[in-house]
Amino acid sequence: MIRHLMCCLSVLLAVPVHADTQPMRLNMTPGVTEVSQRVFDLHMTIFYICVAIGLVVFGVMFWSIIHHRRSKGAQAASFHESTKVEIVWTVIPFIILIIMAIPATRTLLAMEDTSQPDLTVQITGSQWKWHYSYFDEDVGFYSLLATTSAQIANERDKRDNYLLEVDRPLILPIGKKIRFLITSQDVIHSWWVPDFAVKKDANPGFINEAWTRIDQPGIYRGQCAELCGKDHGFMPIVVIAKPQDEFDEWLQATKVAQQQAREEEQRLLAMEMDMDELMTLGEQVYNTRCAMCHQVNGQGLPGAFPALAGQGIAVDPSAKLEHISVVVHGRPGTAMQAFGPQLSLKELASVITYERNAWGNNTGDTVQAAEVQAVIDGKEL
Template identity: 80%
Template sequence: MPLNMTQGVTDISQQVFDLHMTIFYICVVIGIIVFGVMFWAIIHHRQSRGAVAASFHESTKVEILWTLIPFVILIVMAIPATKTLLAMEDTTKPDLTVLITGSQWKWHYSYFDQDVEYFSLLATSPAQIANEREKRDNYLLEVDRPLILPIGQKVRFLITSQDVIHSWWVPAFAVKKDANPGFINEAWTRIEEPGIYRGQCAELCGKDHGFMPIVVIAKTQVDYEEWLQTTKVAQQQAREEEQRLLDMQLPMDELMALGEKTYQTRCAVCHQQAGQGIPGAFPALAGQGLSVDKSKKLEHISIVVHGKAGTAMQAFGPQLSLKEIAAVITYERNAWGNDTGDTVQAAEVQAVLNGENL
């Protein structure tokens, strides 16, 4: 593990590194001088050599000197520091703007003027976390959908939060900004080389703070444009598919298979893999748990879609597709001994999203 600060891959990160090293060397010189004088005085004015302590007080020259020297040193340090800080905060004239929204425990990326947005979640499996499977090289630093950015362009980040304070931190870019609910902070970067750059939430945002990684893939302009167009087409097709689902009745086995996958990636972190929950924090869903009886089917859908005020239960309506919501609720209502036997269809989820049947 390197002992020094990350040097980074952008011009700003290099400026930050250079500033760090400049301040470090100044501190080293100060330390050598101060400790050198101290040890010289200890050795040459020790009692065994017959040294007698002088008795004096109030020296105007000394007081001016020990005030003036630190002042000059601070000015020397402040000039490059100010230049670097001003450069870090200059988010004007961006080529691309991305809105980054943190929530427990995921990131949402929205590209301005591009009609592209998606959530980015931890891709490390629960089995790896539970030591039931061998850990991969990028354990806890891998996501299902990374942030894709073009190289050679100034990218402005608008950073906020839906719930608690998070912090979007990518060391290679020298970007670390808090995501505060109700506020928008700004940062920027310009990546010069294609590559994969990793970071994570740097704020203690809850019990799964360590499960909120960031992955940025920098592509050439041609590759970025290709990805952008492909993503736009895919998201448009997904919207069209959702409309077709409204007239379909999906079978139980298909819903259960997708529901289990969705539950393990989105819900198990709080409600646990077997639906047992965490007493006092997250309710159990197993064994006729929260809202799974037939008379509360609509309530169950509403809680998943809209969340529950005053709790950590998020609104998954904006996060999951109609099919995924229908599947995960079907799974919760028929797994771990609940066995209600009923399915939830996309049309029922859409009705709750529209405020109907409640």
């Protein structure tokens, strides 16, 4: 039995690890960057050293048990201590630790070297979404979970990337050194993409740095790796790596689209949307942004998130401006976020109108983009 076990272990240790082979599901992912491959190789090196140490220690232990058993007439040694043995079991572990420390230190230094980046992206976590801002490019957007509430409620079949899909992925070029500046608006999050070997905490009031250089185009997924609240599991990360020319095309198109969106918002200030249009868009925005806390039926969660149906500022005719202000600026000290930076004027006006007229509230109030802009500018407060 022991001989058979030793043979199996020797076969496993003799199998080489190649980057182009399919990794074991229980092992780390080799990744698609130089640093991630170095981390994987370091992990395997330490693993094999530990396996070798385990084989030697347990081999000596079992050999001693078998060959010094009482049935063979073995007598226990009478010596109390041995200076030579103590020196040996001190020096050998010290040498092993040095052998481990050298590649580990090199890898850690490489992971922390964020100097001379080709592109810098600020990543800001909030409950429960990520915001990406490209430095010197005037491009920024929120990235939210794209899995529908129907799938989460088991009403429909799950897609392959269930809970790992977003509406707007982070787009990055391959072959370029990309620095990440990672922070948070509220609680501690953690931006983690295993294929890049990047995992950094997003702490409110602090900025942590990380970097990557992606070698292969493709789609890479990750998650928030910090328990950041009740919807922690609904905060995925999706990165799409593109060749430089395709990235440049996307960046230019995004700049144009965001500029057009800003111009459209300015035109909206002079327009009036009717109730039906506001309610239709408002329901969509509410179900994607607000329902996770206040519930689809507006009943909220007692003790955590207030109800909007039939009570509070959502039905108070004199609290319309306060309602707009809460949605735009949030409530400090609570889980109510500021949605002003996250939604367009049209979306803000629509969702507030929806909250004031859904679930039987029926205030008859409509909120227009100009009213929202006035609150943002502080003119109506």
